Amino acid sequence: MIAGGLVLNSMKDNITQERLSGNFQKKTNARLVAEKGVFDTYNYLNEQLALHPEKSLEQLLVGMETAGNVPGLAGMAYALTLETSAGSNTLGLQSDGVRFDGKTVLKANFKLETGSSTSSSAFGRGIVGCDRVAISGSGKIDSYNSVLGDYGQILVDGSQNIAGNATVRTLNDNDLVELSGTGTIDGNVFAVGNVELSSSANITGNLYSNGAIHMFSNSTIGGDVFSYQHYFQQNGSVSGSIHANTYVKIEQTKVEGGIVSSGYITATGESIGGAMLANGDITLRQVSALGIAQTYGNYSQYEGSVDGVKAKQNVSLLTTNAIINNDNLAYAGVGSFAKEWSGAPDSDYLNPPYKVDPPEPAIPVVPPVEMLPIDDGVLDVSDPNDMTCDPLGIENQVLIVEDHAPHAKDLDVNDTGADTTVYTLSHTLGEFSRWPGSPGSKPTPIAARTAPFIGVDQPILMYDNANIKGKLEVKPGHHVVMFAKGNFIMSGASSLTIPENSSLTLIVKGDLIIGAGAEVITPPHGLTADGLPVFSIFSSYSGTGVYITGGVEQVYAAIYAPLTDIAISSSVGFKGSLLGKSVTVTGDGGVHYDEAIGDAEVGKVTVTSPPNLVFKGWQSL
Structure with missing residues (x-):
């Protein structure tokens, strides 16, 4: 539509010129009206495609006008000739443009590219808090690849299975990322809202924010910073460059790269390793700048040095030892x-x-600075930076499962003194494999019921509440789906064991709590041979509903809880991935994102892109 408008404006501008230059200008206007025929066809087909995405190219062309003119301009018209080949989805469009006795013929080629279906893992790529992420303590947020082995394992090349590919991300407007304590995020941070770093929190990668960024108390950034609003830092360092839309203000902060601001730049103390560019004023106090400062506003310098200055407005050197190297000033x-x-x-x-x-x-x-995409509820799989909080529609998915569990009963697994109680989960049956009580008091086994979950009909073990104070285990070689209509709680010296070549998918409508004494034992490889996470948790709870408060070993899980506030508090750490309405991580253990989860088969989201009419170029005649 824009291109067509430009052509029309060009025609009107050229009419006056035509009267002066004769046939040449008539020929030019004939070309413009021929181009209008091409653009009109393109716009018409796209409008029809939006209304009828299921139609073929031949069907879209039925009823299309093959002639047109320019309103208000006599003697200017175009005629269209359409060439298609059945089933090819290609269009050869000839447009004959006429202005009085001037004539131009253009031919354009188009192709209707059909929509494609692609899949993306629904689990978050790292730590995703749709509304908020808060990280405190001294733990480290990093990554590893469980395909290679366990976290920290020494690999065949002598390196450790630890990497810096973790991502901390928020998705919704007005959200917040808070980092406090002395912890480190070994990776990138993407925040649709504001970012606040205090104490000595560190980010080794890049930091992106649609809001404001505030950093205090010697925090460091190992990469570049991009703020859609403003950037303020007090003490610390930035190893890359800073780019903000509103302003940049730094105090006693070393910047190894440059600074770009659509507003002003103010720096006090330390050094800037690159160039500065601003629409507003640049003010430097006791700064050593190795690059040139360029501003559309005023430039002011108190002591320090700079490699050059270009200012559209005023320049002030406030002290005699305010140095512009090599007198590079304009x-x-x-x-x-x-x-x-x-x-x-x-x-x-x-x-x-x-x-x-x-x-x-x-x-x-x-x-x-370009704005990060805000969650619109639609996942664009062609854009690696696009995410949506709940592509599965988890509340509806859980309600569908619940409809198949009208008579679900509580599961209580309790050790009796020194006697151990073991409850075993298989693909089709849940039963006590070790029962310390009398045989007559042993509960009846629970048979799985077939129910749909995430589009797949599968056997699901249905329970009301699950209270685990003994041992819960998955039978070797079985892939189990378990539903807790109420809460799932592990407390005391309880344990959950998932052996090799097995998995547990846990669907919870209520609270999920893994207490301080509980132990989750999983294989070192986070995915089975079939691409299933060894332990995945799906929660539809609204409110603070996922608590992992410790454990004697690092807990491994892929957690999908977009309506739920997740709280991780552990001194031994968490492995896997986290996606919640909010995510709070405290303690010294940290979170170790398993990069293999990006290839997980459970929770796959299939997204079909619409068909698209693509311009393939002009054809010479």
């Missing part, structure tokens, strides 16, 4: 330069070649 406004101790004005900078006339000095355009 400004178009008023110069104000500190006097020598003798009292004589430093007048060299008041005259050319330093003082220039507008439009000099030439300064690059300041590029804006």
